[in-house]
Amino acid sequence: MSAPSLTTEMSKTDTPNPVSPNADSRLARRFAALKAADRAALVTYVMAGDPDPSASRDLLARLPAAGADIIELGMLFSDPMADGVAIQRAGQRALANGQTLALTLEMVRDFRQRDDDTPIVLMGYLNPLQRFGEDRFLQAAAEAGVDGLILVDLPPEHGAAMTARARDLGLARIPLVAPTTPPGRLPALLAQGDGFVYRIAFNGVTGSRRLDIAAELDSALDALKRQSPLPVAVGFGVRDGGTAAAIARIADAVVVGSALVERLAAAGVDAALELTRELAESIQGARRGES
Amino acid sequence: MNSTLKTLPDHNGFFVPAVPGGHPSGRRCRDVKNFSRKFLGGSPGDGHGTQLNRGYGGRYVAETLMPLIGEIEAAYDDARADPAFQARLHELQRDYVGRATPLYFAERLTEHFGGAQIYLKREDLNHTGAHKINNALGQALLAQRMGRQRLIAETGAGMHGVAVATVAARLGLGCVVYMGATDIERQQPNVQRMRLLGAEIVPVHSGTATLKDAMNEALRDWVANVDDTFYIIGTVAGPAPYPRMVRDFQAVIGVETREQLLATQGRLPDTLVACVGGGSNAMGLFHAFLDDAAVTLVGVEAAGEGLESGRHAASLNGGEPGILHGNRTYLLQDGDGQIRDAHSISAGLDYPGVGPEHAYLHDSGRASYVAVTDDEALEAVGLCCRLEGILPALESAHALYHAGQLAAAQGPDQVIVVCLSGRGDKDMDTITRHLMPEEAQA
Ligand SMILES: Cc1ncc(COP(=O)(O)O)c(C=O)c1O
Numbered sequence: 001m002s003a004p005s006l007t008t009e010m011s012k013t014d015t016p017n018p019v020s021p022n023a024d025s026r027l028a029r030r031f032a033a034l035k036a037a038d039r040a041a042l043v044t045y046v047m048a049g050d051p052d053p054s055a056s057r058d059l060l061a062r063l064p065a066a067g068a069d070i071i072e073l074g075m076l077f078s079d080p081m082a083d084g085v086a087i088q089r090a091g092q093r094a095l096a097n098g099q100t101l102a103l104t105l106e107m108v109r110d111f112r113q114r115d116d117d118t119p120i121v122l123m124g125y126l127n128p129l130q131r132f133g134e135d136r137f138l139q140a141a142a143e144a145g146v147d148g149l150i151l152v153d154l155p156p157e158h159g160a161a162m163t164a165r166a167r168d169l170g171l172a173r174i175p176l177v178a179p180t181t182p183p184g185r186l187p188a189l190l191a192q193g194d195g196f197v198y199r200i201a202f203n204g205v206t207g208s209r210r211l212d213i214a215a216e217l218d219s220a221l222d223a224l225k226r227q228s229p230l231p232v233a234v235g236f237g238v239r240d241g242g243t244a245a246a247i248a249r250i251a252d253a254v255v256v257g258s259a260l261v262e263r264l265a266a267a268g269v270d271a272a273l274e275l276t277r278e279l280a281e282s283i284q285g286a287r288r289g290e291s
Numbered sequence: 292m293n294s295t296l297k298t299l300p301d302h303n304g305f306f307v308p309a310v311p312g313g314h315p316s317g318r319r320c321r322d323v324k325n326f327s328r329k330f331l332g333g334s335p336g337d338g339h340g341t342q343l344n345r346g347y348g349g350r351y352v353a354e355t356l357m358p359l360i361g362e363i364e365a366a367y368d369d370a371r372a373d374p375a376f377q378a379r380l381h382e383l384q385r386d387y388v389g390r391a392t393p394l395y396f397a398e399r400l401t402e403h404f405g406g407a408q409i410y411l412k413r414e415d416l417n418h419t420g421a422h423k424i425n426n427a428l429g430q431a432l433l434a435q436r437m438g439r440q441r442l443i444a445e446t447g448a449g450m451h452g453v454a455v456a457t458v459a460a461r462l463g464l465g466c467v468v469y470m471g472a473t474d475i476e477r478q479q480p481n482v483q484r485m486r487l488l489g490a491e492i493v494p495v496h497s498g499t500a501t502l503k504d505a506m507n508e509a510l511r512d513w514v515a516n517v518d519d520t521f522y523i524i525g526t527v528a529g530p531a532p533y534p535r536m537v538r539d540f541q542a543v544i545g546v547e548t549r550e551q552l553l554a555t556q557g558r559l560p561d562t563l564v565a566c567v568g569g570g571s572n573a574m575g576l577f578h579a580f581l582d583d584a585a586v587t588l589v590g591v592e593a594a595g596e597g598l599e600s601g602r603h604a605a606s607l608n609g610g611e612p613g614i615l616h617g618n619r620t621y622l623l624q625d626g627d628g629q630i631r632d633a634h635s636i637s638a639g640l641d642y643p644g645v646g647p648e649h650a651y652l653h654d655s656g657r658a659s660y661v662a663v664t665d666d667e668a669l670e671a672v673g674l675c676c677r678l679e680g681i682l683p684a685l686e687s688a689h690a691l692y693h694a695g696q697l698a699a700a701q702g703p704d705q706v707i708v709v710c711l712s713g714r715g716d717k718d719m720d721t722i723t724r725h726l727m728p729e730e731a732q733a
Contacts, residue, residue, distance in 0.1 A: 077628075079498065079507050081510045082355075082514065158350070182358055185357070189354070
């Protein structure tokens with residue numbers, strides 16, 4: 001009388017129609033422009049409200065000019081199971097200085113007044129969203145000018161309804177694909193995905209180690225590309241220009257998080273922007289044979 | 292196994308009645324319609340139904356872990372049906388753990404309260420001194436069967452950590468235990484014991500440095516070591532299939548209780564009482580009785596300094612549904628969905644969540660949940676020591692206190708069984724400080 005396995009049942013029950021209403025989204029436009037320029041995107045992760053609301057707004061406003069093509073904005077959670085110390089501490093700083101989900105959405109709304117092109121993707125965990133009210137959150141996010149969502153603890157098994165509603169509102173649900181993801185799981189993940197695919201570079205939490213580019217990653221990206229028309233971003237463990245450039249040669253986007261968050265904590269907004277510029281330059285040079 | 296395993300997770304790992312549209316038998320469960328909408332369908336006002344609000348449990352974890360947890364589920368279902376696995380488990384339960392544990396008639400406690408008969412299910416007499424080893428042994432055997440060489444665990448009071456370190460030694464597996472820095476301080480004897488058993492103890496400083504943070508850290512370790520590591524969760528929480536698997540390994544408590552009481556008294560108990568941290572000893576005791584509508588099930592949460600003080604660990608009595616550690620359940624949280632600190636004098640109850648099956652039994656009315664304060668638990672420790680010559684764990688003392696209150700209000704024809712989940716040696720420091728402050732200073 002054991003329950004049927006969750007993994008075998010899920011694709012049947014919970015897969016929504018794979019239609020993407022986002023062909024003309026900010027994300028799609030940005031990736032198209034980068035493709036035309038033969039350049040990978042720099043995706044910068046920062047925690048909303050870190051280290052405090054005003055510094056965080058300042059940083060957000062200046063990231064595009066420093067070379068960020070897409071901004072990933074962290075929504076803090078007291079118990080971020082998939083994050084390493086750097087991002088945990090960023091969340092604690094933000095929380096201590098009064099950050100809330102409502103303020104995070106307001107940050108995006110203000111940003112959109114001045115920048116209508118740079119895509120913003122919110123990343124976080126489910127509980128604060130549920131508490132805020134899932135529908136209310138999705139609506140507010142769409143209205144504020146958010147382009148997509150990365151929800152760490154919402155697997156496709158539980159995500160169909162949320163994905164459908166997010167899509168209705170023009171919000172992309174960016175799927176996370178891990179090194180452990182077996183080929184058989186990919187269709188279910190991709191069916192709920194829009195915007196881009198986030199390929200986690202290694203098994204571990206954010207910022208836990210430096211990424212070594214291995215041949216496996218290259219072939220894993222090829223396999224992803226064969227199954228999905230979506231651009232593929234690679235993240236976790238990108239700490240320097242060299243690694244960023246190496247990824248920029250094989251992927252459509254490079255995600256940098258912990259390194260930036262650490263730099264911000266240690267040396268402030270200007271220093272974080274300086275690192276952004278360095279990374280952007282490395283990525284720009286990557287496909288021209290510089291490194 | 293026994294044939295009464297009725298409350299099963301559905302195919303998405305949510306706890307729903309085994310009979311579709313049905314509901315667990317229980318005196319207080321009348322609103323069948325509301326019940327099935329809550330547990331089988333979507334949430335009200337949501338046209339197409341949202342998986343997020345359809346029940347308790349689930350598997351809300353990062354993608355890296357999803358395939359692995361699916362493997363564990365398959366391996367567990369396979370092992371569960373394998374007579375060789377069950378035989379090995381039973382043999383070790385008997386010869387190594389010391390099962391069956393006695394069901395003891397607490398004559399003097401019964402006299403003291405002057406009402407219902409109080410029986411104690413003596414899980415404190417297990418090897419390592421608590422019910423935790425029932426589960427640790429089961430999962431470690433499963434890990435071994437899956438070829439995993441390294442066990443990791445979180446621990447609060449240290450009883451689960453000691454149990455895992457113990458079975459790791461017995462089976463020749465590596466063992467790393469995550470423990471909050473705050474708990475390491477208040478449970479020193481168990482820390483030394485785990486080290487002696489060959490385990491590595493990793494102090495956790497993140498967050499509030501207690502059980503929930505230890506669990507976060509263990510999950511982070513697991514994500515980074517998926518290839519060789521098995522995470523032994525210590526209670527009926529976490530992503531599916533853990534709540535069901537841990538419950539099944541603990542169900543031996545209730546199965547024995549049932550047999551023992553039938554054999555000696557020829558009847559079932561009227562009331563079962565157990566403390567609830569994550570809820571594994573309580574689920575273990577309750578499970579075999581879920582279908583016996585006449586048996587009242589009572590879980591006792593930690594009220595800490597009082598529910599109104601805000602300093603407590605009573606997720607069902609003072610929390611709201613949300614998602615943490617891979618499952619949807621009742622949580623202590625603030626208005627922004629940030630998890631609040633739990634507080635209890637007993638480290639083992641100091642957790643801001645509760646197993647999803649308890650959330651389900653709570654809403655359905657099949658079980659009821661009360662809360663007992665630090666001071667009341669301490670009072671029960673003193674009473675049990677003096678009247679029965681048994682030093683209970685502070686966790687178990689919460690259940691004892693409430694059982695005493697119930698007994699006093701009932702007649703002598705009533706039978707109450709209390710799960711004495713563990714022994715109190717580990718708590719001697721705390722107990723001495725509170726009950727004999729003059730000794731503590733000396
Ligand atoms: C003796 C004892 N009882 C109870 C508990 C609470 O856990 P659970 O609610 O899972 O039984 C613990 C946890 O450490 C414990 O050590």
